[in-house]
Every structure is written in C-alpha cells, then in structure tokens.
Amino acid sequence: MHSSDGLTAARRDAYSGGVTGLTVGWDHDVELLLDFLNTRHVLDSEASWRAWVTERGLGRSSEITQARAARAALRSSIEGSSGPQTAAGVVHIELTDGVPVLSSSDALGAVLAASARLAVLGSWERFKICPADDCQRAFFDRSRNRSRTWCSMQVCGNREKARTFRKRTRAQNSTLATV
C-alpha cells in the first residue's frame, strides 16, 4: 500500500526526539500539546501544575507564569486571534546518533519542542479551538481536508445547529408577527 501513512511513519521516526530519556513520537507530541492547551484549571495553582508535569514525566516543572503565558500564546496563534504570539521556554538541540533533535529538561521546553516538531511536519494547522462559547477546547483535526470546525459534531456541532435553527425559527416568527 503506497499511502501517505508510510510517509508519515518515516517522518515520525526522523523527527522523534528524546525528552528526558523518553522516545517521543508524533502521536505523543499531538497528545502532549492538546493536553497542555486544554489545561484550563491545571494552571490555577502551583500544586496542580506540578502534578500535571510529574504525571507526564516531563522533568522539572517550569515557572507557572511562563506556562500560562505560553499556553495563552499557543492558543491565540491557533485561533488566529490578536493575542500574544510568542512563547518562551528552553529547548536544546542534541546530537543523537549524529542527528540533531530537539530536547528539553523542563515541562515547558517539552511542550514547545513538541510544537516545533509538529509545525515542521505540517501538522500545526490541524490544531484548532472549538468555537462554541461554552467549550473552547483545543482539538486535532484528523479529517482528510482539515474541514472540522467543532471539537465534536455530536456535542458542540449539534448544539450549534439546534441554536441556529431556534434563532431562524424565532426570526421567522417575529417576521410573521410584524406582517
């Protein structure tokens, strides 16, 4: 089978890098970044941030203020909003078996290294923020033509459809009432 999957797998191998001794692949990078983007309350306290970092074996936890700023910047760049667009963290280039790979020794570095790898692979545009006001979850659009709008069609997509329908019905009713 000559598919893009083969190519992706090859690229995954080429770009996988070491983060605190772990071999990190493409899926891992996607999951880590989504997880970080969706840490809504994790960054409310030092304790929950440290627990989040330890659970994932990301090394030292970075300054919480830096983590908050990086999360805000990553989210606004994904949304294409006018918010901050720079994120600071320490990422090292290590030569592993003669190949330069991104690595890090703290949590924010790990997240930013994953973001950089995914951008190089052309996967960055697949990260999206669900536009439903009460959702705002980050998700990864795996559809062939990157056409997904909602984190979940079953939940946010259908809810929005119902809302639009109600609005339209209301508008029609009020038009009838004024005639």
Ligand SMILES: [Zn+2]
């Ligand atoms: Zn949603």
